[in-house]
Amino acid sequence: MFKKVWTIAKVEWRSTVLAKGFILAVFLTPIFIGGSAVVQHSIKERVDTVDRTLAVVDADGKIFPLLKAAAQERNTKDIFIDVGGSKRQNGPRFVLHRVQHAPQKDIPLELSNRVRAGDIFAYIIVDPGTAAGLDGKRVTYHTQTHTYTELPRWLHEALTGITRKLHLEGTSLDPSVAEKLLEPTPLKWRSLVTVDENGNRIPPGKINLAATFGVPAVAMLLLFVIVFMSVPMLLHSVIEEKQQRIWEVLVSSVSPFELLFGKLLGAVMVSMMLSMLYLGGTILFAETMGVSDEIPGSLYAWFLVFQLLALLIYGSMFSAIGAACSELRDAQSLMVPAMFVIIVPMFGWVAILRAPSSPFAVALSLFPPATPMLMLLRMALPPGPQPWELALAIVLTSIFTLACVWAAGKIFRLGILAQGQTPTLRRLISWVLAK
Amino acid sequence: MPDEPAIRLQDVTKSYGRHTAVDRLSLEVPRGSVYGFIGPNGSGKTTTLRVIMHILLPDDGIVEVLGKRGTRAANDRIGYLPEERGLYKKMTVRQQLAYYAALKGVPDIEARTEMDSWLKRLELTEWVDYKVEALSKGMMQKIQFISTIVSKPDLVILDEPFAGLDPVNVEVMRSAILSLRENGATVVLSTHDMQIASEMCDFVLMMHKGKKVLDGTLESIKEKYGSNTIRIAVNGEKSKLLETRGVSLVRDLGRVQEIRIEQHPQEFLHAVSGKMDITHFEIVTPSLHDIFLRIAGTDV
Numbered sequence: 001m002f003k004k005v006w007t008i009a010k011v012e013w014r015s016t017v018l019a020k021g022f023i024l025a026v027f028l029t030p031i032f033i034g035g036s037a038v039v040q041h042s043i044k045e046r047v048d049t050v051d052r053t054l055a056v057v058d059a060d061g062k063i064f065p066l067l068k069a070a071a072q073e074r075n076t077k078d079i080f081i082d083v084g085g086s087k088r089q090n091g092p093r094f095v096l097h098r099v100q101h102a103p104q105k106d107i108p109l110e111l112s113n114r115v116r117a118g119d120i121f122a123y124i125i126v127d128p129g130t131a132a133g134l135d136g137k138r139v140t141y142h143t144q145t146h147t148y149t150e151l152p153r154w155l156h157e158a159l160t161g162i163t164r165k166l167h168l169e170g171t172s173l174d175p176s177v178a179e180k181l182l183e184p185t186p187l188k189w190r191s192l193v194t195v196d197e198n199g200n201r202i203p204p205g206k207i208n209l210a211a212t213f214g215v216p217a218v219a220m221l222l223l224f225v226i227v228f229m230s231v232p233m234l235l236h237s238v239i240e241e242k243q244q245r246i247w248e249v250l251v252s253s254v255s256p257f258e259l260l261f262g263k264l265l266g267a268v269m270v271s272m273m274l275s276m277l278y279l280g281g282t283i284l285f286a287e288t289m290g291v292s293d294e295i296p297g298s299l300y301a302w303f304l305v306f307q308l309l310a311l312l313i314y315g316s317m318f319s320a321i322g323a324a325c326s327e328l329r330d331a332q333s334l335m336v337p338a339m340f341v342i343i344v345p346m347f348g349w350v351a352i353l354r355a356p357s358s359p360f361a362v363a364l365s366l367f368p369p370a371t372p373m374l375m376l377l378r379m380a381l382p383p384g385p386q387p388w389e390l391a392l393a394i395v396l397t398s399i400f401t402l403a404c405v406w407a408a409g410k411i412f413r414l415g416i417l418a419q420g421q422t423p424t425l426r427r428l429i430s431w432v433l434a435k
Numbered sequence: 436m437p438d439e440p441a442i443r444l445q446d447v448t449k450s451y452g453r454h455t456a457v458d459r460l461s462l463e464v465p466r467g468s469v470y471g472f473i474g475p476n477g478s479g480k481t482t483t484l485r486v487i488m489h490i491l492l493p494d495d496g497i498v499e500v501l502g503k504r505g506t507r508a509a510n511d512r513i514g515y516l517p518e519e520r521g522l523y524k525k526m527t528v529r530q531q532l533a534y535y536a537a538l539k540g541v542p543d544i545e546a547r548t549e550m551d552s553w554l555k556r557l558e559l560t561e562w563v564d565y566k567v568e569a570l571s572k573g574m575m576q577k578i579q580f581i582s583t584i585v586s587k588p589d590l591v592i593l594d595e596p597f598a599g600l601d602p603v604n605v606e607v608m609r610s611a612i613l614s615l616r617e618n619g620a621t622v623v624l625s626t627h628d629m630q631i632a633s634e635m636c637d638f639v640l641m642m643h644k645g646k647k648v649l650d651g652t653l654e655s656i657k658e659k660y661g662s663n664t665i666r667i668a669v670n671g672e673k674s675k676l677l678e679t680r681g682v683s684l685v686r687d688l689g690r691v692q693e694i695r696i697e698q699h700p701q702e703f704l705h706a707v708s709g710k711m712d713i714t715h716f717e718i719v720t721p722s723l724h725d726i727f728l729r730i731a732g733t734d735v
Contacts, residue, residue: 007537015525245521249582252488252515253538255507417490 004254008262013269016233025229026274030281033225051093052151055111055123059101062131063139063162068096070158094151099123108142115144122151133167211294213353216380219303220349220373222278227310227372228342230271231318234263235331238322238416247416256413260319264405267315268308275307295380302379305394310372312401314342316408323408323415324423324431334423345373356381366393368400407432439502441466441590441621442487447496449482456482458645459496464623464638469616471636472625473649473723475731478642480625481518484594487623488515501590511540514588518595518625520579524568528559528578531567532585539586546585553581557607573604580608584615591615593624597631609635629724639723641730648730653723660726665700666691668715675711691715 016022054071058064071094079091099107111123122143130137139159141152168178190204241247250259279300286292317338325331344367352361356378365374366389375393378385385393414431415423442464449457457479464470472480485491487500489507501509522531529550536546554560557577562570570578576599584591596612597605613635616622626632632639633653641649649656668691669676677684681697696703700718707713721729 003540004538007534011534015523241521244524245517245519246523247521248485248490248517248519249515249521249535250538251490252513252517253510253535 001258005258005262005265008254008259009265009269012233012237012263012266013273015237016230016266016270017273022229022233022270026277029225029229030278033221047090048092049089051095052121052148053095053097053119054151054155055099055114055120056096056126057099057101057107057111057123058126059128060126060131061098062166063126063159064096064098066162066165067155067158068098070162071096074154074158091150094154112142115142121145124155130163131166132170133163208291208294211291212382215295215299216353216377217349218282219299219380220345220377222282223303223307223310223373223376224345226271226274226278226307227314229274230267230311231314233270234267234315235318235322236328237263238319239325239328239331242323242326242416251416256323256416257409259416260316260405260409260412263319264312264315268311271307271311272304275304279303299376299380302376306372306376309397309401313369313372313397313404316401316404317341320408320411320415320428321423323412324418324428325415326418326421330423334425334428337425341369344370345377348374349377352377353381357383357385362389365389366396368397371397410434439466440464440499441468441501442470442623443497443499444483444487445497445499447483447486447493447498449479449486449491449493455645457486457493457642460642460645460647461496462640462647462650464621466621467616467619468637469612469622469624469635471632471639472623472642473627473629473632473639473727474625474642478731479645480642481594483642484515484517484592484623484625487592488513509590511586512589514539514583514586514591516580516583516591516593516596518598520576522567522575522579522582525566527564527566528554528570529563531578532582535582536585539588541586549585549587550581553585553611557581557611573600576600577604577607580611584611588620590621590623593622595626596624597626597628605631629722629727633723641727643731649726656723656726657720660721660729663695663697663700664693664719664721665696665703666693666715666717666719667713668692670712670714676707679707693719 056064056067075093075095079089079093080087081090082088099111101107108125111120114120115122122141122145124139124141126139127137130139139155141155143151164182165175168175171178189207189209191207193204194202196202241250254262282295283292283300286295321331321334321338324334344364348360348364348370351358352364352374355361361374361378362385364370365378365385367374371393375385375390379390410432411428414434415428421427440463442462444460444462447457447460448455460479460483472483474480482491486493486498489498489500489510498505501512503509523534526534532550533543533546536550537543541549551560554563557580559574559577559581562574567575567578580593580596583593591612593612596608600608609631612622612624624632624636636653638652639649639656640647651659666688667676673692676682676692676694681703683695684692686693698706704713704716
């Protein structure tokens with residue numbers, strides 16, 4: 001039996017890896033991913049230096065001078081960086097001008113129209129009494145570009161400092177003492193203390209935040225890319241065999257289960273080849289960038305384990321859908337429920353990245369269709385899952401994988417013979433339950 | 436066991452929903468014979484062949500192929516050419532044939548020898564390294580045929596092997612199939628072509644609406660359906676002849692009537708010779724086509 005399964009797997013592997021589309025995808029995928037990183041980096045380098053003009057309505061007139069001084073200080077110091085000995089502007093100037101309070105005019109409407117006309121970027125209205133710290137008084141910020149957060153963030157910090165200063169002036173506190181009291185306490189991020197194999201204490205080191213977030217995200221993304229470069233071929237190959245009437249010759253020589261296993265094994269071989277290429281590239285890149293220490297060696301091994309499980313789960317689904325359909329367009333309707341399962345990891349991965357040990361993270365990473373992606377993500381994030389969580393995840397996912405392969409085999413057995421019938425989810429379920 | 440039939444079906448039934456495609460079918464295919472399945476479209480021939488190949492499981496009955504009952508164990512010794520044929524368009528002829536042979540468990544070297552021999556015989560040697568998509572339809576059918584027999588099977592099942600072939604290729608295929616029998620293989624073929632069936636088959640089974648309506652050697656079938664059919668011409672009123680008890684009209688050929696009688700022709704001749712002036716009397720041996728039409732009637 002295995003010899004035939006192996007024969008099918010070899011043919012599947014060869015027909016996939018020798019296809020021009022696949023070869024192009026293998027080389028273009030890292031180029032696109034790398035290219036998008038380069039584009040984002042170059043966009044980041046092309047800094048925004050367009051002035052932001054802010055109109056200030058300050059009836060008391062106490063805050064505006066201080067705010068303008070703070071803006072001028074920022075405009076002369078904070079927005080320049082040193083590049084090869086010369087200064088280069090690295091952000092927009094904030095240009096403030098005061099609008100005189102005129103009770104007979106509708107100032108907010110007039111300023112709103114100026115914002116719409118592009119004359120000013122935004123305006124703020126400082127309530128009378130704000131400088132004196134009267135209860136309920138505030139500053140309101142108005143713009144039509146709420147996605148630009150740099151200006152309001154700076155305003156918040158500057159206004160906080162100014163109002164504190166004005167309030168302190170009304171007290172008997174020494175301004176230098178007050179300033180000391182309000183000074184923020186520096187917080188440095190460091191790793192935990194560890195002990196090496198000789199019992200020597202290793203002091204805490206600096207945290208590479210980019211690697212801390214980057215390694216799990218890249219690991220999960222890589223798994224996703226490799227799996228979904230491999231499994232769609234199963235859908236296409238099964239539908240092609242049905243369309244070209246090859247299936248009957250095949251199932252006269254091998255059982256539908258053998259055919260399914262052969263195809264799954266072929267997909268596993270294709271994806272393992274991709275792993276060798278991409279993981280090899282990742283190791284090389286990490287070595288070159290000097291961040292290889294940030295990637296635990298065991299992560300590579302777990303990557304392969306979860307890759308295998310993901311391939312069998314999603315590969316079974318795609319094969320079963322292919323077997324049930326006579327044409328690719330029929331498959332699209334059945335792909336909708338399958339896609340819901342596939343994108344579960346995409347719903348939760350950001351939340352897990354922020355809180356990898358939260359009950360939500362544990363529960364979602366134990367949901368078998370999402371386990372390969374999300375458990376790998378958690379493993380790459382300190383402190384990593386508890387051993388029992390990992391063991392339970394492997395057991396649950398293995399059971400789910402077997403169930404998927406079994407159900408796919410049942411669908412395959414009947415679906416491969418069905419011609420010209422539009423497949424429905426109900427029919428697939430009836431095929432799974434058929435004796 | 437050489438005396439064992441190559442295929443034995445006993446009361447095999449297969450239904451699709453409410454439709455019974457094969458209804459309590461029993462048959463035995465003797466080893467070394469060419470066994471023809473004939474019948475109109477939808478009569479259950481293809482379903483029966485799929486049941487024999489264990490591609491479909493019967494709802495009821497016994498399926499025994501090459502001595503193996505109810506399993507696919509014998510499938511490696513069977514070459515199957517399905518009615519709906521297909522080849523991998525992107526594979527070369529050699530890759531295609533090697534793949535199908537490997538799926539039958541045939542070692543590569545052995546398959547290569549057999550493949551080369553058949554390619555030469557069917558004049559396809561120069562196409563061996565071409566992709567299948569470059570071949571003509573007729574060539575593809577010959578490649579499909581070679582893929583069926585490249586494993587040197589003991590039993591060859593061919594579902595409509597002559598469909599779509601031009602007359603030259605029909606002859607090539609016919610010769611190839613007969614050579615399989617000469618080499619000891621049992622051949623089961625389904626066909627619509629009654630002439631081919633009558634010329635090639637040692638045994639014929641006719642199916643109609645899922646049931647077996649004919650089964651036996653061509654001679655026995657013709658004897659059964661032929662001895663009661665005569666062509667007769669009489670002087671005078673034809674109606675008098677047709678009013679005779681036990682006579683039914685098959686075809687009015689004009690001057691001559693083809694009729695079916697219930698008794699032996701000699702007895703019938705003796706009975707009517709004194710009553711009417713007979714100018715022509717001929718015992719007719721019906722062709723398989725005639726028998727087919729007679730049984731299938733208006734359904735064909």
